[in-house]
Amino acid sequence: MSLKIGVPPPQKMEEGSMSYQIYTQLDEILSPPLQASMSAEQLNDVRAGWKKLAYAIAKGVIEHLTANLEIYGIETKGDLPIKGNTGTALPNNHLHALDLSIPQVNFKQSNEGIGHVK
Secondary structure, three states: OOOOOOOOOOOOOOOOOHHHHHHHHHHHHHHHHHHOOOOHHHHHHHHHHHHHHHHHHHHHHHHHHHHHOOOOOOEEEEEEEEEEEOOOOOOOOOOOEEEEEEEEEEEEOOOOOOOOOO
């Protein structure tokens, strides 16, 4: 998952961005009662305001999450294969092949700071 704010209005909203998703919900919920009481032009003006609001909400949420979200409790387990060649060195300038496997290595997440989110 990627946290995408989207582009600021009046640019075309990016489908899949958080601002687009917020705007879609605002429009779906708030448009029907307004359609009977205002012209299409007036409703379009209102929708332009919702797009700005959606962008502002998405920007604030994503900036807050990327600055403050802490991830913990993640663990990765498995074999660790090491394959390749050594470098050469004097006095016998030649390579040595490596083919090792360390069984059942366990890596635990260490949150050394905040904002480790994409």
